[in-house]
Amino acid sequence: MVSISDVAKQAHVSKMTVSRVLNHPEQVSKEIFDTVQTAINELGYVQNRAGRALATNKSYTIAFVMLDEVAAVDPYFGQLVTYIADILNQAGYTMELHRSLDNDFHAIDGILVSGARESDDAQLNALTYPLVTYGEQAGAASVDVDNAAGIKLAKQHLVDAGYEQLIYLGLDLDEQFAQARLDGFLDSEIPVDQNNIYRIANDDHIARSLVQTLQLAPKTGIVAATDRLALGALYACLIDQQAVPQDVGIIGFDGIFIHQMGPLTLTTIAQPLERIAEAMVSQLLEQIEQQVRTNPHIVLTPELQLGDTTLHN
Amino acid sequence: MVSISDVAKQAHVSKMTVSRVLNHPEQVSKEIFDTVQTAINELGYVQNRAGRALATNKSYTIAFVMLDEVAAVDPYFGQLVTYIADILNQAGYTMELHRSLDNDFHAIDGILVSGARESDDAQLNALTYPLVTYGEQAGAASVDVDNAAGIKLAKQHLVDAGYEQLIYLGLDLDEQFAQARLDGFLDSEIPVDQNNIYRIANDDHIARSLVQTLQLAPKTGIVAATDRLALGALYACLIDQQAVPQDVGIIGFDGIFIHQMGPLTLTTIAQPLERIAEAMVSQLLEQIEQQVRTNPHIVLTPELQLGDTTLHN
DNA sequence: TGTTTTCTTGTTACCGGTAACATGCATCGT
DNA sequence: ACGATGCATGTTACCGGTAACAAGAAAACA
Known part of the structure; x- marks a missing residue:
């Protein structure tokens, strides 16, 4: 492995000058800078991280x-x-x-x-x-x-789109974001019916449990806490032969599954x-x-x- | 940061002995080993990777x-x-x-x-x-x-399960595995109909294009080159109101999407x-x-x- | 012109660790 | 009791790099 000393020798300067060319080029005269650069290129020198880390106490x-x-x-x-x-x-x-x-x-x-x-x-x-x-x-x-703000955005969108009944599809609350999203659903001007809040264990077969559970009235908007839940809801609707988006609207959260993953792209709250x-x-x-x-x-x-x-x- | 010298001082031995305790404990007497270990614990010493890397020319x-x-x-x-x-x-x-x-x-x-x-x-x-x-x-x-072997496994499974017509759902062939999987489908004892080989661009809406394309005869088995394609096929079947798995069988490849992702877990060829x-x-x-x-x-x-x-x- | 300042380069020492060799001491064989 | 052998520990030098200081030369100032 070619080291800073090899470059120094080749360029007929000291190690320190080479180090300066690399780290403080402004301290070096133009000629020497060029000479050293040439030597660096000729020899294919690359800095040794360990040496640098040891000397500077920074590892990058x-x-x-x-x-x-x-x-x-x-x-x-x-x-x-x-x-x-x-x-x-x-x-x-x-x-x-x-x-x-x-x-x-x-x-x-x-x-x-x-x-x-x-x-x-x-x-x-x-x-x-x-x-x-x-x-x-x-x-x-x-x-x-801002999980709560995101869910509020979702609710608002469904209301604006004309869905009349809102359903929330949430996760277990052991993770902080799940709680924040539920809070966002509950806390806003748009009133919600406590009976329309569902909680799905993360390893459930979402669609299967949903199709048994949900009684989807026409013009229902489903706010799902994650895109994965939204996808499950979409399946459930397909199985149940609901018209999406005409009769049932679905909105997810995360913004990952939107591409390529289904017959319909999901409307979602995308994380930046x-x-x-x-x-x-x-x-x-x-x-x-x-x-x-x-x-x-x-x-x-x-x-x-x-x-x-x-x-x- | 506490270094090997600090440990050495604390244990009243040389740096080298500390280094030996860490790297060649068999070369050190039991007493000194214990003394040094105690010092290491007391001081909360951790090896400095840069120093080690520099000395050994190994970075781990x-x-x-x-x-x-x-x-x-x-x-x-x-x-x-x-x-x-x-x-x-x-x-x-x-x-x-x-x-x-x-x-x-x-x-x-x-x-x-x-x-x-x-x-x-x-x-x-x-x-x-x-x-x-x-x-x-x-x-x-x-x-x-072994992509080809995997696809052959898939074919065999569908035949064993009683599906009579086989369809292959493949990707563009610019990646090596896509070619290998197609080869696996073509090259085997079980004969296939060239008309039943479809190629889907990776960014297509798979389900949408499929539902228009496929004329699914009863007892059709679909071999999909990836689980993502299989998922698309499953959607297509749902939309088209085909009975899965009774009338149409679907098998994917990769083994990732099987959990939680749909109304049905996918049968698939799982990568280990x-x-x-x-x-x-x-x-x-x-x-x-x-x-x-x-x-x-x-x-x-x-x-x-x-x-x-x-x-x- | 002599002195000071500035600019450029070199010297020395050290970062934390380990290999290779050196040393000192105990054990062994005869 | 003596050198030979082995074992445990210490010393020295080096890995590749950089900071701090030193030194020499050129430029600026008086």
Whole structure:
């Protein structure tokens, strides 16, 4: 492997001058800069990260910790993690992927966490690295989507589209976002009937249980807490031979399944995953540069994405 | 940050002895071993990876390069990448995630690549690191699923179940696996009608195009090249009010969508993702230890996974 | 012209760890 | 009782890079 010393020899300068060309080019005369650059190119020199990390105590590596088991198979995870990897790469950082907080974290500059639950709080707070979580998290910086606002958007859209009865299809409440979305459904000007709130276990066969449960009056709008639930509802309607979107409207949340996945694209509340990724990274890099751990809660607003499962112009 | 020297001081021994306790404990007397361990625990020492990497020229870091854009949102990607991360972690390695071969790879011991196309060959062959790809790749070690065998399995299953007419639902052939699966469908004892082979562009609304295209005779078995296509076919059948699995059987390939995703679990040919991950990692670590780049092509056989979309006992 | 400032480059030491060799001491064989 | 052998530990040097300081030369100032 060609090192900085090899380049120095080739260019007839000291190691330090080569280092300057790489890190503080303004301190180097034009001639020498060119000579060194030429030598670098000729020899195909690339910086040794370990050496640099050791000398500067900075590794330019970020750990992304993915705690949610389910998320691994959920498309939005792949989307988020790749956005983050891309953005970090562009900023000159490398992203490690971890699945547990039990790992020793060596030689990293900061940590991004997704899918943390309350039971992880202690471990999270014990970490001394700059930290940003996806989803609200006490005692740490976090980036989240405004779940309640998103659901309100969904309700409003269904009402505007002329659906008369609203049904909410929610998940178990053990995850924070599930509670927030339910709250969003309950808390708004548009009144809702408590009998029309259903809760589905995440591993149910959604469509099967729905087709038995729901008595779909005409002009019903279904607000689903996730796109997966919305997809189940769509199946149920197909089986039950309901006309979607004419008689029944369906709106989901997340914005992942909308493409290619069904006979109809879903109308959904789309999470701005790219902006989430950007916010997480920029917040983290800021902490790293400033060398302070701050705990802002950044909340991004999701957007209505029109599809075929609701009426609209 | 507490370093090996701090531990050495605390334990009244030399740095080297501490290093031995960590790396060659058999060379150290029992007493001193205990003393040093105590000091390590008291001080909460963790090894500095950069220092170690610099001294040993090993980083214990592997780059996973995910080239396929689509894969990022496909659940199997999340599954594979997390399996690999888990296995690597257990072996004491860290996994970096990259999205491009253009990145400089610093301080890594080896590379895993998924989603490479022919156009990536030049860059892949230029890499000097130990390398294993997912999917067949000339000039590099690879792990792949026996796509043709899988499709034959699917055909056989449908015939055994009593479906009389077979239809193949395939993808564009620009990816190697798509070709292999089509070949598997054509090449077998069970004869097929060339008119019953359909090709769907990956961004089509599968169900919509199918319901217009297919003239489903009773007792038709549909072999779909991917679970996503199978799901589309299932939609199409629902819309067209075909009885699945009584009149029409559907079998997919990949084994990802089977849970929770529809009114019926898919019968599918499941990729052994966990074994794929294991094979990729063990092949790579072997190359790293042996310090030779070998190019075996490891082919794993997928398995029939029964679901509700075909008849069986 | 002599002195100070500025600019460019080099020297030294260190980041945290480990390999290779050196040393000191106990055990062994004869 | 002596050197030979083996075992446990320490010393030195180096991995590749950079910060802090030193030094030399050119430019600026008086």
